[in-house]
Amino acid sequence: MLRKNRRVRWAAGAAAGLVLAGGGVPLAGRPAEAAPAPPVPHVPPPITWTACGDDGNARCGTLTLPVDRDEPDGATFGLAVARRPALDPGARIGTLVFGPGGPGDSGVHQILEGDRFSDALRRHFDIVSFDPRGVGGSAPITCARDLVRAQPSPVMADQDDFDATVAHNERLRADCAERTGPIYGNADTLSTVRDLDALREALGESRLTFHGSSYGTLLGEQYAETYPHRVRAMVLESVVDHSRRGAGAFLTSQAAAAQDSFDEFVEWCDRTDACALHGRDVRAVWQGLLDRARRGDLPGMSEVSLVEEAYSAFYGPRWAELARTLAALDAGDPPPATSTPRTAEPTAGPSDEATVQDPFLGVFCSDWSLPVRDHRHWSRLMRRVERVAPDMTYTRPVRAAAGCIGAPRPVANPQHRLDVRGLRTPILLSNARHDPASGHNWATNVARQLGREGVLLTYEGAGHGSYNRSDCMRRTIDRYLIDLDVPARGTTCPPVPAGSAA
Structure with missing residues (x-):
């Protein structure tokens, strides 16, 4: 909040100066004051990838970023990143970035495990994730x-x-x-939003394809709110409602x-x-x-x-x-x-x-x-x-x-009510009907806040997380991420048999 207040104070002062300049007559012989120079954007060095993981097929690297984006010349930290290249380079669409949950989950670990997403998604996308600031390999708390x-x-x-x-x-x-x-x-999520956008740029993607899980959905929500024009597709799985x-x-x-x-x-x-x-x-x-x-x-x-x-x-x-x-x-x-x-x-x-x-x-x-x-x-x-x-x-x-x-x-x-406008493709929300941590009540409330910018897909079963609950859920989400095929509003997937959920 202190960083935000610095920006607010600067903007208020600049606005006051404009009002005075337009409503009064400059003093004779007094030189006009130069407008304050905008902060120089931080341009991180490229990521150097090295082989990692037990199977040797993953690539790991570090993206150097400022601790405080309002102070680009200040302290920096290394954002730990991992990637698995698309299985079919000829069918590659781009990069799918996974936002880990928690807070405290390691996205690098998810990539090294390599089994979070279907072969269909892995065929078309490089799968990338990271340890959010303060977590794992990224200046851990x-x-x-x-x-x-x-x-x-x-x-x-x-x-x-x-x-x-x-x-x-x-x-x-x-x-x-x-x-x-x-x-x-x-270590707040809004600061991680800036890290995510820097990662998108470092990966060479003009627009972000994102799948956030649990607490990672807050990162996705706030990214879409901050950079709606940079979103290609976004899945929010087990939705966090930050308006409470x-x-x-x-x-x-x-x-x-x-x-x-x-x-x-x-x-x-x-x-x-x-x-x-x-x-x-x-x-x-x-x-x-x-x-x-x-x-x-x-x-x-x-x-x-x-x-x-x-x-x-x-x-x-x-x-x-x-x-x-x-x-x-x-x-x-x-x-x-x-x-x-x-x-x-x-x-x-x-x-x-x-x-x-x-x-x-x-x-x-x-x-x-x-x-x-x-x-x-x-x-x-x-x-x-x-x-x-x-x-x-x-x-x-x-x-x-x-x-x-x-x-x-x-x-x-x-907390604040989510305000997302200007997306090219609606955000797809994905939630189990009976989720103990990210309740369906949270998902429906976020869907209401998004309005036409969001569509809720419901798994009619229990548990935290929904993408890997059934073939119906995976296929529907995969079609959205690959083809931008948005399911009809109110779409649901039946639960797996009770014995499988036990």
Whole structure:
């Protein structure tokens, strides 16, 4: 916001000068003042590509960019980039840039894995992604491991708990800023929009073909808002609605999505013999486990960690696994082993085990203004969340909002209603009907904001992410990206069989 204010002050001064020049008579003999020179645009050096990845078919490089685009001669950082060339050079259309989610996901890792997109897209496009500023190989936000692990619980009993949260958040921000350097104060998504446009230019593309997933959809939305004339095609998969102003609107909209996913899980158990809780009152079992966790009678698991256990499972969705876990906990047994990680641990540095890469709050708290005054205010917010989501009160969005309490204001990239005009091709939004993190309520609201500039494609199933849910979803999105064939408004794809989603 400080960078934006500098531009506003300069523009206001220039406008005032124009008014005075047009309405008055210059003083005799006084030379006219020269207009201030516009900032010299930053022209990054070209990317030097080298072979990378286990199969040797990927190419990696670094794009040198300014930390603050309003200060092109100031500090710089290296944006880590990876690419897989089109499988058929003769059929190549251009470059498809993937915007990773999180915040904190590595786009370079997605490219090295190489299986995010269909062969049809890989035939026609170079597939490129990057680690956003503050993430992975791009000046990663680095913090003391002990401080990251000591984040207080969002379950706050009184003002003392609230004050302890504020104090911890302040210590963590100061520590991360000192260890990370200037990128920490410039990690907002609007700054990454500028990086994305510089990447487009470095790739030699006159217009951007983009597929953003989850938090990467915010990057796409704001790119389209900033550079609509430079968009060739854009897919927003699992849509983030950045118009939800204030902590209450943000938390209740996220709570509604999480509760909807819990309700889908209960319905699946009720109708599916393979569910370990089939034939039982699933909600009663769940509430009993929550009560035990609150009392400390569920070994190794708090109320927050229990809710996040279910919330993580809804991403898959891994309903059968979750049912087995809950049945075991209810019987007093240890939960069954699983090959799927339950929580996302911050990434340890290669040589310093006292620190971790932890970009989430550094980015998130720069993009969302979620002020909370005191414990009384927080308690009112959580009562609203509990009314909306009685089974899923303390999900990750609540923990994220608690992590931003006491953050400096104004934030760099506050919420606002999306305003995109002048696209040549509508943006394609893609969302599951029952997504726990990017709810269908978010997708429909963003589609309304886009109006004729957006079309929503719905997968009538559950889980976070939709492109790889079914052949119907892949084919529809591929046709749009390859041929600019926009599906009719209201198009849906049926869910895969329930057993496949379990």
